[in-house]
């Protein structure tokens with residue numbers, strides 16, 4: 001049995017209750033076959049695949065907090081510190097009822113390769129809680145964040161592990177967590193990224209993941225002899241990534257016709273009004289029904305199982321920006337039948353493996369989240385640099401560095417795919433390029 005199959009088999013047995021983690025590892029190791037097979041004995045002797053698929057440590061803890069009615073609530077907190085071969089652990093904190101160890105492990109594993117692709121010195125980690133911020137008061141959010149950080153603070157630090165936002169963790173939550181860290185540790189250090197601008201945050205961090213997605217997409221489109229101007233785009237989600245993907249796509253001359261949330265979606269053939277979307281989602285924190293109510297050209301559709309949602313329309317570019325496994329094989333077939341030309345993932349693993357393969361078989365250029373949404377963590381690393389030198393860079397400076405990084409990532413993954421005879425397979429290219437750098441560092445540092 002090949003070394004890759006042997007390791008996959010072990011993981012499927014050992015972590016059988018973690019389907020998302022198995023899915024992520026299978027996708028990565030499958031695409032690394034050409035690299036591993038070239039030097040199989042060396043990787044086997046050093047147990048590289050066993051080491052890179054096993055986190056350095058997984059921390060799980062109780063998060064007790066008191067709600068507005070005086071009732072004690074208990075959630076479960078997680079931090080998975082996956083790999084620090086090339087820098088301190090770095091990765092977001094997800095607050096969502098679906099969070100469990102398998103999901104945090106899948107995200108932490110992907111983060112290793114994504115962070116490596118940014119060319120910046122950051123290792124892979126991820127964390128979060130099954131806490132649901134929806135419907136909670138500011139006071140309850142603060143109580144939860146303070147309790148969460150009381151425990152998490154024992155394991156993180158500016159040179160050790162630097163968490164950031166993710167689903168459910170925005171500027172408000174990062175602020176509460178930073179305040180509690182400072183209070184417990186007595187340290188004013190860049191221990192979290194995504195901070196507010198008045199206390200060490202970076203300009204352009206809010207926009208970074210969505211903007212970065214579009215910078216990479218624009219470069220891919222250009223390299224295919226095409227242009228962004230006039231393209232019709234489907235975006236899913238209406239959170240941080242989706243909003244700034246809509247904004248940059250619109251600035252580049254494309255027209256975004258959809259957005260969604262967990263209860264439904266909007267189809268707006270005139271093009272999403274980004275200012276209105278920001279007002280509804282960032283200021284009022286309301287549902288998309290409010291967007292549709294305020295805009296004549298928009299239709300709102302309630303989400304029903306088995307429907308294609310935002311993927312049913314005739315578009316040139318699809319940008320899934322909500323959550324994992326939100327674009328399945330039936331959606332992919334629909335998009336291809338409607339002539340989709342490019343797909344790039346703003347979210348982490350939003351496309352199922354079958355759907356990814358369907359795009360690839362049908363020659364639709366497809367860039368996975370590891371590369372396409374790396375702009376967020378890249379800018380987080382730029383926030384760390386600014387904190388270290390106690391300086392703040394201008395929006396233009398950060399944005400232009402971000403653009404340079406995303407264009408560089410596109411060419412890096414394109415070249416890696418070509419080097420291993422898989423031209424156009426950007427998923428494999430991203431895994432290979434990310435993997436090679438981390439493994440070189442692991443080997444140099446000995447068995448640890």
Ligand code: NDP
Pocket residue numbers: 165166167168169209237238239240241242260261262263321322323324326346347348349373374376377
């Ligand atoms: P937000 O919490 O800001 O937004 C998430 C969006 O996805 C919301 O519109 C939410 O709808 C929707 N959503 C969540 N769960 C589901 C579901 N089960 N079904 C349908 N829609 C759902 O998160 P972000 O925009 O920050 O993150 C989106 C994705 O991008 C995630 O996969 C995240 O890991 C990834 N990512 C984020 C980065 C960042 O910098 N923010 C960086 C790199 C990756 P609702 O409001 O109804 O819950």
